Amino acid sequence: MGSKREKRKARARALQKATAKAQAAKQAHATGQAGTHDVCCAAERAAGKQAQKRIGGGVKRGQLTFEQVDAYRWDIKAIGDMQVPGRIYASEAMMADIRRDKSPEQVANVAHLPGIIDRSMAMPDMHWGYGFPIGGVAAFKRDTGVLSPGGVGYDINCGVRLLRTNLTRGDVSGRVADLASTLHAAIPSGLGSESHRALSERELDEVLEQGASWCVKNGYGTGRDLKVIEERGQMAGADPSLVSERAKNRGRPQMGSLGSGNHFAEVGYVEEVYDEEAAKAYGLFKGQITLMIHSGSRGLGYQICDENLRRMLAASMKYGIHLPDRQLCAAPLTSPEAERYFKEMACAINYAFANRQMMTHFAREAFAGFFGQSAQNLGLDLVYDVCHNIAKWEKHMVDGKLEEVCVHRKGATRAFGPGHADVPLQYRDVGQPVLIPGDMGRYSFVLKGTQKAMDETFGSSCHGAGRRLSRKKAKEVASGRQIFRELQKKGIFVRSDSKRTVAEEIPEAYKDVANVIDVMHGAGLAGKVAKLVPIAVCKG
């Protein structure tokens, strides 16, 4: 084990040296110093030779060894080229399903990446993703670590927000169907859906830089909203000039729209409160009507991810990063490629914040028109907005010291505990709200972040239920059934322009999110605060 550690350190030193040499040569070449062209090329060739062009060779399922730590923690032993062990948070019952999936191999594959700290982790809603598993969390050191677009996902800053109201179930009784239709008409949704508010080129660039702040400045929200959005709705470091025309062309007409698939706008009510103190801090009470919106960066984010995957693939080869899976392509955090991806990713993050803020505005207008009162009178206030596909710099304790590390969360939610400076002041005593949507037929949950999450998972939690049926299978299961009517009988009014989407999104297609929540709560990574039950669902 000692010699393995030595070998890993030696590889990391060699990689750093090759990177620095290539960067220095490039800098010298760029400044036109005499004789630098040959030096540049020689340095690149040296880096290239040293770079082992290895894709594949990751850990296979049969090689994995699982060690149960306790009722909710399972460790994957570090073998082969894994830099660190893996950890899966799941119940024993869940592990039976998880072991049949390829996602544990993906946890092990992520552990191969250079500079990874402590463990490659996966939350209980884990399932097979692209490179990183969905539900994957990994943090990397600045000087030796890497940035991987696969650790963020295609839908950059896919996330969810929750609004509370002063309304109760009684206030909407007998009117839910109409409310569902009103909301559906107000928020553009569905395949290629386009916003009610088209953006000019200049405006799009402003959105990419300012995020939700742009919306507030232009009358689509309030300053109070910004205080309860992760990163205050604006990721620093965005550079719109780096974003391609193709990405902008995809994004420009779509801001303020839901999209399709598993994105939704959902009216619900608080069925149960588990933590009175936290619920009170969040402004939630039993029987209260709530609104949840789930969406991301639409076509713009997908395009940015796709383009950067290509750059990162080339970068992986250039810097000699072993890729057990191509989709794990990465570049050193200090490299120009990583810096570029950070700046473009920040644009997509800001776009998604603005997207959800714009839809909130449309929803507020819809509620105001429906109930004949202002959104302010209705108390339609934002509780919180969380990302669940993101990579960012955060300060965490590493080996007893506070260190800035790059945390990747792919299908995982930030869950900062009480006292953290990044938790809004009004929530700081209880911890950050963590919003976990389930499927459209059952329930969603509000949790709170904990110190345990800070200690173990870089302040991270699960993000949802996770699919258990493929879309193809879900359509087969739904075939011949009247899904809209079935849900209506349960008191849930669904509105969608696509019967196909609703078939793909039937409740049975998803795992029971309550099981996921029980693991998070049992492991101490997030505390249960409230359960929300849907009554009106708008799908794309």
Place this chain on the structure above:
Amino acid sequence: MTPLLVHDRTCTSCVQLDHTADVALLASGPDVPRALAALVRGTVDVLTEDAPLEPTEARHVTIDAVDAADAIVALVNDVIFAAITDGFLTAELADVRFEDRGPYDMALSALLWGQPRSKHVIRDELKAATHHDFEVRHEPDGAGQTRTHIQLIIDV
């Protein structure tokens, strides 16, 4: 103008595999260009639910990529972009050429023959072709020939 058909459709196929989260396609043909043509048409078939298409115009695409796999994924993404954003549905793929320009430098050029989307509705939103589990295999077909299979997963 008649498109230069790369393949006779009867010798290629594209099927959708079961995949939990997204769309997985397995395309087959006597060689890479024809399997790729089947993959492209299979992608558009998912978008349009197998709508019949009549190629009336051509677009030339050139893709710069890291390697052949990257080029193929990029081509499918171009086809998806053309369909959803540009309003152009690809019916046939012709004149496929790979050019290996050196380490990590591959070019792929092709003609996309298709038609405007105006007469057809996109039924399924495909977001992006991915590198995950991407595979190109050459296997004997049992008749003394080799058959090329391309597996691709598309994020929905």
